[in-house]
Amino acid sequence: MALPVRDQMKYWGVALALFLLVLWWLGDVILPFLLGAAIAYLLDPVADRLQRLGLPRVAAVAIITVATLLILVATILLVVPTLATQAVSLTERIALLIERAPDTVEGLQTWLSGRFPGFVERFPDFADIDTTLRDMLANATQAIRDRAGSLVEGVLASASGLVNVLVLFLIVPVVAVYLLIDWDRMMAEIDTLLPRDHAPTIRRVARDIDDTLASFVRGQGLVCLILGVYYAAALAAVGLQFGLIVGAIAGFLTFIPYVGALVGGILAIGLALFQFWGDWVWILVVWAIFQSGQFVEGNFLTPKLVGDSVGLHPVWLLFALSAFGAVFGFVGFLIAVPAAAAMGVIARFLTARYRESSLYQGSGSRGS
Known part of the structure; x- marks a missing residue:
């Protein structure tokens, strides 16, 4: 005999609370x-x-x-x-x-x-x-x-x-x-x-979570590596001092959309203003390096390597990093992305179930 839904929610809630407590401890x-x-x-x-x-x-x-x-x-x-x-x-x-x-x-x-x-x-x-x-x-x-x-x-x-x-x-x-x-x-x-009654559903949700993580972590990691190498090599090629470290910083921060190019661009252009003051051509070249990197990332790298169906919005990702980092410290930063991906997939699954339920469709759905 299957357990009532209320009892199942209670047991899974207790298990989740214990897991988070052990993680914090x-x-x-x-x-x-x-x-x-x-x-x-x-x-x-x-x-x-x-x-x-x-x-x-x-x-x-x-x-x-x-x-x-x-x-x-x-x-x-x-x-x-x-x-x-x-x-x-x-x-x-x-x-x-x-x-x-x-x-x-x-x-x-x-x-x-x-x-x-x-x-x-x-x-x-x-x-x-x-x-x-x-x-x-x-x-x-x-x-x-x-x-x-x-x-x-x-x-x-x-x-x-x-x-x-x-x-x-x-x-x-x-x-x-x-x-x-x-x-x-x-x-x-x-x-x-896995509980036998829910094994197919859990497998389907787990596959969606794995696809999301694989697309984001592996794909975005490759994007970060490519852009980091590009920024570092291009800035070093134009003779910008500290170009390698600026490129490395910009590439590392690329996993948060727009942040890598913004931080790296501000650092690079600021250094270029000190080094090339009066020679505006090289300052424009440094600016063009980051603009071209953003163009290639947005039109080629991210669509091909990460895909459009990842479902990790930048705001949601920043919130997860802040919340888990504040509660669990450095360990929280490590689990923030997987947790954000899992919660996003589960939220979409529950939303789809809600739209199929009579609670959403109303009493008229029973006769249709």
Whole structure:
């Protein structure tokens, strides 16, 4: 005898609440396992394709593991040092601009006084900007000295964090390899645990969720990689300083529509204004790089690689990232996209059921 719908909702609600409670309680403890599961999920289609070519599952996973490690090592050796160097140089440039800000303002005051003799008298507050900036920098320097002990504690905490990162890099590959080997077997075992009355519906909804995730995560990840390489290579080709790191930032943020191009474009054009001031052709070239990237993404990459049926609206995605990140921390950011995709698919499924019900159609639907 099947359970009443009210009892089923109660049991599933309790199960969901317990799952969220355990997720919040464990926190960063399950982070390596979530990362490993995400990597296994992303690479499972590749392993399935190698299996269809005649390779055993273990051999397919071994090939994928070796290829991934080679790509990772090559990236670390070739790209990461350059990005780190440019990041440090960019930070030093910003610090230098801040340090020179009072002198710049003083020079501007002198120029305005000579060009417009009555300007400083009409705007006396402008004359005090130089003093205000110097006081702010002096206060900041004093605050750093006063908090030297806190800085030392922060360094020690960073060392502890470095150990955690190393442990993370050791655990995640192991978890990913084991899950990738047993992925199909685990999915089959989970299928046997589904309630028999609802198994077909759950399978259909799960397939829709998988299609949404596959289209968004795998497709959008490839779009991010392509655009990141394009932006970095194009900005480096025109000679823009810190072009590689700006391109990497723009490519990484592309998974949120328009944000990557907006942030990367502002950074690149701002740097181009400092570097190419007066040479407007190169500034326009930097602007054209991001415009062309947006055109290619909107007309070719996203329709071909991601598709139009993903159903993850940018606002919904931002809300999921904010909500899950605030509640569960970094782990929340990892589960935000899968959770948003699952909730979106379930919401569409429930909406379709609602439209088929007499609650929506009214009493007239019974006689039709």
